[in-house]
Amino acid sequence: DAMVIQNPRYQVTQFGKPVTLSCSQTLNHNVMYWYQQKSSQAPKLLFHYYDKDFNNEADTPDNFQSRRPNTSFCFLDIRSPGLGDAAMYLCATSRDGTSYEQFFGPGTRLTVL
Amino acid sequence: SQELEQSPQSLIVQEGKNLTINCTSSKTLYGLYWYKQKYGEGLIFLMMLQKGGEEKSHEKITAKLDEKKQQSSLHITASQPSHAGIYLCGADGGNNRKLIWGLGTSLAVNP
Numbered sequence: 001d002a003m004v005i006q007n008p009r010y011q012v013t014q015f016g017k018p019v020t021l022s023c024s025q026t027l028n029h030n031v032m033y034w035y036q037q038k039s040s041q042a043p044k045l046l047f048h049y050y051d052k053d054f055n056n057e058a059d060t061p062d063n064f065q066s067r068r069p070n071t072s073f074c075f076l077d078i079r080s081p082g083l084g085d086a087a088m089y090l091c092a093t094s095r096d097g098t099s100y101e102q103f104f105g106p107g108t109r110l111t112v113l
Numbered sequence: 114s115q116e117l118e119q120s121p122q123s124l125i126v127q128e129g130k131n132l133t134i135n136c137t138s139s140k141t142l143y144g145l146y147w148y149k150q151k152y153g154e155g156l157i158f159l160m161m162l163q164k165g166g167e168e169k170s171h172e173k174i175t176a177k178l179d180e181k182k183q184q185s186s187l188h189i190t191a192s193q194p195s196h197a198g199i200y201l202c203g204a205d206g207g208n209n210r211k212l213i214w215g216l217g218t219s220l221a222v223n224p
Contacts, residue, residue, distance in 0.1 A: 004155075031210055042201065042214035043156070050210060090155055100144050100205050100212055104155035 003027070004105035006091050012111045013081050021076040021108045023091030032074040033102065034066060035090040043090055049074060078110075086112045115140045117204055117215035125221045126192050134187045134218045136202035142182045144205030146212065151198045159187075159200075189220075197222045 004025045013019040023032065030051050035043035047056045049068045063085070065077040078085055088109050092102040116139045126132050136145065144163050148156040160169045162178035162185060169176050173196075175188045189196055199219050203212035 006155075040217075040219075042216050045211060048210065055210075088153070092156075094210065100203075100210070101146065101158060101161055102156075102203075102212065103158065104148075106155045107153070109153065 004091060004093055004103050006089075006105035006108050008108060009106060010109050010111070012113065013078075014113050015083065016080045019078050019081055019110070021078075021089050021091075021110070023074045023076070023105055024072050025091075025093045025103075025105075026072070027093055027095075027103060028071060029093035029103070030071075030096045031094040032068060033090075033092040033094070034064075034074070034076050035092065036085075037088045037090055037107075046076070081110070081112045083112050086110055115204060115206065115213050117202055117213055119200075119202060119215035119218050121218060122216070123219040123221075125223065128193060128222055128224050129191055132189050132192055132220070134200050134220070136185045136187070136215050138183050138204055140183070142178065142185070142204055145178055145185045146203040147176050147185070147187055148201045148203060149198050150201060150217070156201065192220075192222045194222045194224055196220060 007022045033048040034046045037043045046060045063079050068074045088107045090107045091105040094102045118137045120135045146161050147159040150156045160176045165180045165182045167178045173190045178185045199217045201217045202215040206213045
């Protein structure tokens with residue numbers, strides 16, 4: 001089945017220790033999104049890629065970076081995680097710029113000690 | 114900027130009861146998406162509505178977009194424990210490939 005896969009499902013890191021979250025998709029979609037979701041809150045868009053074109057949200061901290069080496073993979077790098085970065089990180093894809101239906105992965109729960 | 118308000122924030126119903134969740138937009142909706150999220154998991158797409166007056170159904174879940182395209186409702190008939198989760202509405206945020214999200218409605222269904 002075509003899908004969006006996120007690894008790991010659970011990630012524990014130490015305060016200030018860099019961490020990378022991974023997302024892959026078999027849907028061959030052009031657009032990939034990274035969201036941060038905290039408890040009882042709506043998903044907050046961090047950035048998205050339209051093909052290789054990177055689009056950062058204005059309020060995304062510099063601590064968050066992303067890479068998309070090819071169509072299938074996208075990475076979220078948190079350079080120096082703080083306690084406030086503990087959250088669920090969701091990766092999503094959409095077919096192209098005209099379709100707003102987004103397909104989500106299961107998420108990675110990040111804990112910062 | 115456009116905002117989506119969902120009501121109620123949370124809901125507890127007895128199995129077999131019907132329920133309705135609303136999503137109200139501060140601006141005209143050009144595309145409205147309903148998603149379901151189980152605790153600790155990603156979002157699952159339920160339905161998309163685009164036309165005023167449009168109504169779609171999937172199993173026991175029906176979603177409508179009102180004629181004025183500023184409110185959508187999600188109706189669950191004869192609720193089951195499997196319907197429990199958080200229901201989120203998302204709106205087409207304009208020509209920028211992004212969705213604007215409501216805060217979600219948490220649904221619990223007691224057996």
